[in-house]
Structure formats: C-alpha cells, structure tokens
Amino acid sequence: MWASQRAGAVPDSIFGRMNAAAGRARAAGLEVIDLSIGSSDQPPPEAALAALREATRDPDTYRYPLFSDTAPLREAAAAYLARRFGVTVDPDTEVLPLIGAQEGLAHLLMAVTDPGDTLLLPDPCYPPYLGAAAVASLRAVPLPLRSEHGFLPDLDAVPGDLAPRALLLNYPNNPTSAVADGAFFTRAAAWCRARGTLLIHDHPYAELTFGGYRAPSALGAGLEGVVELHSLSKTHHLGGFRVGFAAGDAGAIAALARVKGAVDFHAYLGIQRAATVALGLPDALGRAAAQTFEERRDALVPALRELGWEVATPQASMYVWARVPGLEDSVAYAVRLAEDTGVVLSPGRAFGMLGEGFVRFALVQPPIQLAEAARRLGQGRSVRHGRQS
Ligand SMILES: Cc1ncc(COP(=O)(O)O)c(C=O)c1O
Structure with a gap:
C-alpha cells in the first residue's frame, strides 16, 4: 500500500533466490561453495x-x-x-x-x-x-x-x-x-x-x-x-x-x-x-590483491575448459563469465546446481537479458575450493541438463 511507483519499479534481486537454494543445499548436508557474490574474502590493509x-x-x-x-x-x-x-x-x-x-x-x-x-x-x-x-x-x-x-x-x-x-x-x-x-x-x-x-x-x-x-x-x-x-x-x-x-x-x-x-x-x-x-x-598493495584473484582465475578457467565450457581468460576483475553449453534458463540451472552440488553461482540472467546462457563465478574462494567447484560441476553435468526446466 505504501510502496511508491518508484519503489515498485526496483527489480527483484535474484540473489535472494540463490541464497535460499544455498540454504536448502546446506540443510541437505552439502558443503556449500558460494561463488555468487563479489564480496572480497581478504582482510583490509x-x-x-x-x-x-x-x-x-x-x-x-x-x-x-x-x-x-x-x-x-x-x-x-x-x-x-x-x-x-x-x-x-x-x-x-x-x-x-x-x-x-x-x-x-x-x-x-x-x-x-x-x-x-x-x-x-x-x-x-x-x-x-x-x-x-x-x-x-x-x-x-x-x-x-x-x-x-x-x-x-x-x-x-x-x-x-x-x-x-x-x-x-x-x-x-x-x-x-x-x-x-x-x-x-x-x-x-x-x-x-x-x-x-x-x-x-x-x-x-x-x-x-x-x-x-x-x-x-x-x-x-x-x-x-x-x-x-x-x-x-x-x-x-x-x-x-x-x-x-x-x-x-x-x-x-x-x-x-x-x-x-x-x-x-x-x-x-x-x-x-x-x-x-x-x-x-604503495601500489604494490593493489598488485598483491590482483595476484590473489589472478591465481584463482588460473585455478578455475582451465578446469572449466576441461568440462567443455567456453571461457575467455579474464585480464581483470574478480569474476569468470562462462557460457554454459546448451543452457537456456540460467536461473533454473543455477538454483538446481546449488541444490544438487552445493556450488552457488550467479545466473547470467540476473545481469540482464543478454546474460542468458551464461553464469558468473566470483573468485572469492581459494584455488582449492574453485577446483573442487569445477569437479562438482563436471559430476553434476548430466543430471543438471536432464533436469533443466
Ligand atoms: C560494477 C560494480 N559497481 C559497484 C559495486 C559496489 O561498490 P561499492 O562497494 O563501492 O558500493 C560493485 C560491487 O560488486 C560492482 O561490481
């Protein structure tokens, strides 16, 4: 009743749905690897x-x-x-x-x-x-x-x-x-x-x-x-x-x-x-921060390519943007993936119409966790594609 047209026009966030899916994965006993939000896991200087x-x-x-x-x-x-x-x-x-x-x-x-x-x-x-x-x-x-x-x-x-x-x-x-x-x-x-x-x-x-x-x-x-x-x-x-x-x-x-x-x-x-x-x-601090994310990129990108995913090697940022072969509904896919494997990603559709078909990995976990996420993606592949809606 009290929401203005302006407030009503603010789009719903898909991240709430991802969070709920992560909660269901945890409740089912899965160890969750949350790569959905670009919130740095490093301490401030x-x-x-x-x-x-x-x-x-x-x-x-x-x-x-x-x-x-x-x-x-x-x-x-x-x-x-x-x-x-x-x-x-x-x-x-x-x-x-x-x-x-x-x-x-x-x-x-x-x-x-x-x-x-x-x-x-x-x-x-x-x-x-x-x-x-x-x-x-x-x-x-x-x-x-x-x-x-x-x-x-x-x-x-x-x-x-x-x-x-x-x-x-x-x-x-x-x-x-x-x-x-x-x-x-x-x-x-x-x-x-x-x-x-x-x-x-x-x-x-x-x-x-x-x-x-x-x-x-x-x-x-x-x-x-x-x-x-x-x-x-x-x-x-x-x-x-x-x-x-x-x-x-x-x-x-x-x-x-x-x-x-x-x-x-x-x-x-x-x-x-x-x-x-x-x-x-000193600028060395920025370089050190960048190196952390570069090492994570290097752990994840080759592992995704081994799964047959089309991924460019990012030159910057803390994300990997990947087109998933054959994907038509990235939201349903990401929700199902979280529930089945505990790997929580951002569906490309959350970022706009042209994000459909993609998912985004935030490099906010150490390389070992990223490798584990890729391993679970590989294992879950046939199940996921069969269950996409
Ligand atoms: C493109 C972009 N702009 C702004 C922000 C938020 O920046 P701040 O924490 O300074 O509000 C983010 C955070 O992920 C971002 O990706």
Whole structure:
C-alpha cells in the first residue's frame, strides 16, 4: 500500500533466490561453495584498520562530519588519481567521498537527471544499476555487450535521436570481466560530448588487473562531462565499511554534493581516515590483491575448459563469465546446481537479458575450493541438463 511507483519499479534481486537454494543445499548436508557474490574474502590493509581503531579513541570523530572534514580523503583520492592515472583533479571541487560506489551512483543519477530522462546502460550489467535507474525514475535503455565485440558497446549503433542524459559504463566489467583501453574512453567521451550526455564510469575494479594489463581511467579523456566512481571495496577489501569516491566534472560533482547533502552527513570520520590511509598505500598493495584473484582465475578457467565450457581468460576483475553449453534458463540451472552440488553461482540472467546462457563465478574462494567447484560441476553435468526446466 505504501510502496511508491518508484519503489515498485526496483527489480527483484535474484540473489535472494540463490541464497535460499544455498540454504536448502546446506540443510541437505552439502558443503556449500558460494561463488555468487563479489564480496572480497581478504582482510583490509592492517594500516587502514589501525587508523580506524585509533579514530574510535578520538572523541573528535564522534560528531557529524562536515564537508571540510572530508578534505584529507579528497586529497588522498586526488593524489591517487594523479599517481596511478596521471589525472589531475581539484580535491575541493572535482572529488567527493561516497558511502560506496553503489550509493554514489544512485545519488549521482538523481543529481544529474530528471524523471523520464534516458539512461543508456550496459546489458548485461551490475544489477543495482537498474534499481538506481528506477529510483531516479529514468528510462533505462540497454546497450548490448556481446562477446563478439569483446563485451564493449557499439555506440555507433545507438539511434541518433535517442539523446540519453547519461551513459553508464564499467571497465573492468562486472559481470563479463571485459576490459577497455584509453582510446575506447576517448571515443566514448567524444560521443557523449557530441550529444550532451554525461559519461559515468563505474570503476571499482581499477586495480584488479592481471599480467601486464593496467586499467585506464575514463578521466584520461578529460573531466568535462565525465564522472568516475571509485571504490575501496575491492582492492582494499573494505566492502563492509562502505567507502569510495566520485571524481570528475565539477558541475556534476557539485550537483551530487547537493543531493547527498539532503541524504547523509558523509561517512564516519574513522572510516574516512582508514580510506585515506588505504589510498596512500604503495601500489604494490593493489598488485598483491590482483595476484590473489589472478591465481584463482588460473585455478578455475582451465578446469572449466576441461568440462567443455567456453571461457575467455579474464585480464581483470574478480569474476569468470562462462557460457554454459546448451543452457537456456540460467536461473533454473543455477538454483538446481546449488541444490544438487552445493556450488552457488550467479545466473547470467540476473545481469540482464543478454546474460542468458551464461553464469558468473566470483573468485572469492581459494584455488582449492574453485577446483573442487569445477569437479562438482563436471559430476553434476548430466543430471543438471536432464533436469533443466
Ligand atoms: C560494477 C560494480 N559497481 C559497484 C559495486 C559496489 O561498490 P561499492 O562497494 O563501492 O558500493 C560493485 C560491487 O560488486 C560492482 O561490481
């Protein structure tokens, strides 16, 4: 009775169904290997935890934090962008701390769009994008990401009269693990500027890159009309602390600050201090985090190929996106798989229409568990295919 149209438009999450299936597997005595959610299993950097512990003993952190109190984190974010990407931003006007990239995106959309505006967003995509679009009362138009184009969008195929208010991209990508180079962002930013479209780049996997590959920043294409969202959840394993930052176009950042001013009082100062310390840590820390996920990738991908699955070797992120031979209903498949084998994956359909036929593995367990998951997939194969509905 009290749900607004806006609330009603937020799509249901399939993860609840997966969680219930995992519960049934446990109740049936199976040891569950949960690879469904990209929540890091690694501890945050000790220096960041120490900063938080110390902050809890500092009475100055008990009050509401003001914008001026966010200066150290804004400066650390600007220094990180300069050090890592060679991008110069003004910490006073072009950076804003977030309570996670997910919070930032939802409020950014409210800040830079009006109800009924068009948002171009990838299909498949991180599911909360659709919820954020619904909460901002936007018309969400899917931009296909297909394997034959390296899961990059074909912007030339977008109808010329569409006039989206914003284009949302995310590379390294969740769920496909695809990557984009600097030239791609230059083209995307030029495409957006020609249409009066804001380019929003969601960049939580900036440091989780493998081998010699390093991910670029969309801000390398210039700050005008571009906003990038960064997260401390993945590289720094601070997901539960809810902290990140937005950087880019000063007008969009100012609009975001106005909306957030009506909603929150910034993160607890202790969490800001932990994030400030984390962003200042040597880049070797990001490399070590990436190596953990690279080793897991190397345990899983060959094992899946042995099962006859079509899997690209990801160059980044914490996911493996796999097309399952002959799969037509990824949700039914993933639920059945969880119940029969205890291996919990994300069905590709959870990420959009074009995710159908795929499943996503989150590399959130050690290599030995990933090998065990692949072994169970192999054993369960004939049963599963026979029981798909
Ligand atoms: C593409 C993408 N954006 C945002 C997030 C959430 O980031 P945060 O924890 O900073 O809100 C995730 C988490 O999985 C993600 O995959």
